[in-house]
Every structure is written in C-alpha cells, then in structure tokens.
C-alpha cells in the first residue's frame with residue numbers, strides 16, 4: 001500500500017512517497033542495500049563535521065536483532081516483530097572541541113533522515129521509534145557513558161496492511177496529515193506567516 005503525501009506543491013518523489021508503515025514482510029534485505037543505506041547516513045552533514053552518529057544494526061535471526069527487539073516497548077514489538085532489520089541510532093555527546101556538542105541529537109537526526117531517503121530509493125520502508133528503553137540498550141550492548149541511545153527504526157520490505165493485527169490495521173490505513181504551512185514558516189516575527197511571493 002502506498003500513501004503519498006497530499007502536497008500543495010510538487011516535491012521530490014522520494015520525500016512525497018516515503019511514509020512509515022507498520023506492516024513488514026520477513027523478506028531479507030540484500031546486504032549491499034544495507035551498506036548503501038549506512039553509506040548515505042555517513043554522508044549527512046554535521047556541526048564541525050563531528051559525525052556524532054553511531055548505529056547498531058540487527059538482521060532477523062541474529063543476536064543483535066534479538067537484543068534490539070528486547071529494547072522496544074511492547075506497542076512497537078507488536079508490529080515490528082517481522083521487520084527484517086532493526087537499527088538503533090546512538091549519539092556521541094562530547095565534542096572534540098571540548099565540552100558538550102549541543103547539536104549532537106540534531107546531527108544524528110539528520111543521518112537518520114538520510115537513511116529513510118536512501119531506503120525509499122532502494123524500494124524499502126522504514127518506521128522510526130522513540131518507544132524503547134535506552135537503559136536496556138546501554139546494558140545489552142555495553143554502550144559507553146558518552147554515547148546516548150536516541151531512536152530505533154524498523155527497516156525492510158512492506159507487507160499488506162492486513163498482515164497486521166487489531167488497531168494497527170486501522171492505523172496503517174489512516175490518512176497522513178501535516179500542520180499547515182502558515183503554522184510553520186514565519187517571517188518578520190515568530191508566528192507571522194511568511195508570504196514567499
């Protein structure tokens with residue numbers, strides 16, 4: 001099932017067509033695709049080129065996938081159980097310039113966005129998650145103190161919405177919505193809609 005964004009203006013098809021389904025087939029993802037996906041992440045921009053992103057990847061059937069799955073809250077486990085690949089994003093807090101890198105989370109988010117776009121280009125789907133235990137991840141993967149587990153994602157091939165259970169079917173078929181432009185893009189002062197004409 002496709003759910004292209006109903007946009008007011010034409011945008012790049014990769015952005016228009018990307019969405020976050022919860023129906024995943026167990027079909028294995030070609031390792032070459034996975035490598036290209038992480039290559040895309042590697043080329044995201046970052047403050048001072050610090051590249052504070054780190055990733056843990058698990059492929060269904062391996063020990064890493066099992067541990068990543070264990071970190072997820074039950075709500076996410078219920079739909080992500082068939083995802084072929086699970087990924088955790090982790091951010092390095094300290095800066096090589098000394099002190100804390102105040103934009104490390106922003107930078108890691110950008111690298112995750114690059115993953116979503118490369119995945120879309122590879123014919124794959126991604127669903128990101130905040131619903132997981134960072135403490136559990138730290139323990140299961142021996143993550144050092146300076147590194148913070150930030151988000152997770154399920155990645156793989158999409159399945160039919162009817163492969164989901166219960167309320168997830170309705171959620172899968174619900175329309176995608178966004179706030180209007182005027183609530184988001186300002187000029188002159190905060191809250192004052194930019195005209196851009």
Ligand SMILES: Cc1cc2nc3c(=O)[nH]c(=O)nc-3n(C[C@H](O)[C@H](O)[C@H](O)COP(=O)(O)O)c2cc1C
Nearest residue numbers: 018019020021022076127128129130131132151176
């Ligand atoms: C950082 C982040 C955390 C999210 N956490 C969850 C989550 O824990 N569980 C879930 O089902 N969806 C989660 N989502 C998916 C969002 O709900 C989804 O991206 C949003 O509704 C917009 O839908 P779209 O991606 O299809 O455009 C998360 C997305 C992001 C970016």
